[in-house]
Amino acid sequence: MVRGQPGPVLRRAGVVGSPVAHSLSPVLHRAAYAELGLRGWSYDRAEVGSGGLARHVAGLGPDWVGLSVTMPGKEEALALADVAGEEAVAVGAANTLVRGEAGWSAHNTDVHGLTAALHEAGVGRAGRAVVVGGGATARSVVVALHALGVDRLTCCVRDDLRPATRELTERIGMVTTVRLLAEGIPLGGVDVVVSTLPGGAPAPPVVGTTGRLPVVMDVSYDPWPSALGTAVLSATGGRVQVVRGTRMLLHQAVRQVELMTGRPGPTAAMDRALSRHLAAEATS
Known part of the structure; x- marks a missing residue:
C-alpha cells in the first residue's frame, strides 16, 4: 500500500x-x-x-x-x-x-427507532394514538405504539386499511378506527400522532385542535418542515411539538x-x- x-x-x-x-x-x-x-x-x-x-x-x-x-x-x-x-x-x-x-x-429496527424517538420527545405511557398511512412503516409504528401502551388507535388512510395492517392491529388487541385522510387528522384528546406519508406529500386537513394536544412525529424528514408539520403548527398556533423523522432515523x-x-x-x-x-x- x-x-x-x-x-x-x-x-x-x-x-x-x-x-x-x-x-x-x-x-x-x-x-x-x-x-x-x-x-x-x-x-x-x-x-x-x-x-x-x-x-x-x-x-x-x-x-x-x-x-x-x-x-x-x-x-x-x-x-x-x-x-x-x-x-x-x-x-x-x-x-x-x-x-x-x-x-x-x-x-x-424501525420499531426501536420510533420508540426511542418518542421517549426522547417526552412520550411515556400512551393510550390513544393516530397513525397516518397504512403500509409497512405504519405497521412498525403500530408495534412501537403498542409497546408504549396504546390500545385505541385511529388509522388515517387514503381509502382502506391494508389487510396486513388490519390483521396486526387485531392480533395485538388494539381497538382500531379507520378514517379517510380527506376527513382530516384528529388531534384533540390524542396522546401521539405519527405520520408515515412520503416526503413531499400534501398535508391532509387537521381537525380537533382544542383540548389536550398530542406530540406529532412525521417519519419523513425531507423536505423539512414537512407539509404536515406546517399544517399542524398553523392549526394549533404552534402549541404542538412536531418531531422530525431524523430522530427516528438516528435511533x-x-x-x-x-x-x-x-x-x-x-x-x-x-x-x-x-x-x-x-x-x-x-x-x-
Whole structure:
C-alpha cells in the first residue's frame, strides 16, 4: 500500500431503496465507523426499485455485511431472508439485512427507532394514538405504539386499511378506527400522532385542535418542515411539538450499527454528525 492512500475496503454496507439519493443513512453509519475505529469499512447508497432487492442481494460480494432497506423494499427484505427477528416477523417487513454464517437475517429496527424517538420527545405511557398511512412503516409504528401502551388507535388512510395492517392491529388487541385522510387528522384528546406519508406529500386537513394536544412525529424528514408539520403548527398556533423523522432515523441506525458490526452504536457521535449535516443543509 502506498503511504497516504486509503487502505483496502474490508467490509461493505449500504442503504437501498427508491428514491434513495436523499438518504441520511451514510452520514450516520460512516460517523459510527469513524467513532468505532473501523477502518476499511464503507457505506454507500444504491437505487433499488420495487421487485429488485433479491437480484441486488444475490449480486453482492462476500465483503458485504449488511444493508439498510428503505421503501419500497421492506417487505421484500423479509421475504428473501434466511432467518428473521421477532419484530420483523410481527411487522411483516424488515428495514435491515445482516449477513452471517446462516445467511441473511432480517431485522426491523424501525420499531426501536420510533420508540426511542418518542421517549426522547417526552412520550411515556400512551393510550390513544393516530397513525397516518397504512403500509409497512405504519405497521412498525403500530408495534412501537403498542409497546408504549396504546390500545385505541385511529388509522388515517387514503381509502382502506391494508389487510396486513388490519390483521396486526387485531392480533395485538388494539381497538382500531379507520378514517379517510380527506376527513382530516384528529388531534384533540390524542396522546401521539405519527405520520408515515412520503416526503413531499400534501398535508391532509387537521381537525380537533382544542383540548389536550398530542406530540406529532412525521417519519419523513425531507423536505423539512414537512407539509404536515406546517399544517399542524398553523392549526394549533404552534402549541404542538412536531418531531422530525431524523430522530427516528438516528435511533434505528444505532441499532443497525450494532447488528452489522457487533459493537455498541455510538449514539452521541452519530447524533453530532447528523446535527452538523442538517445545519449545513439548512444554510446551503
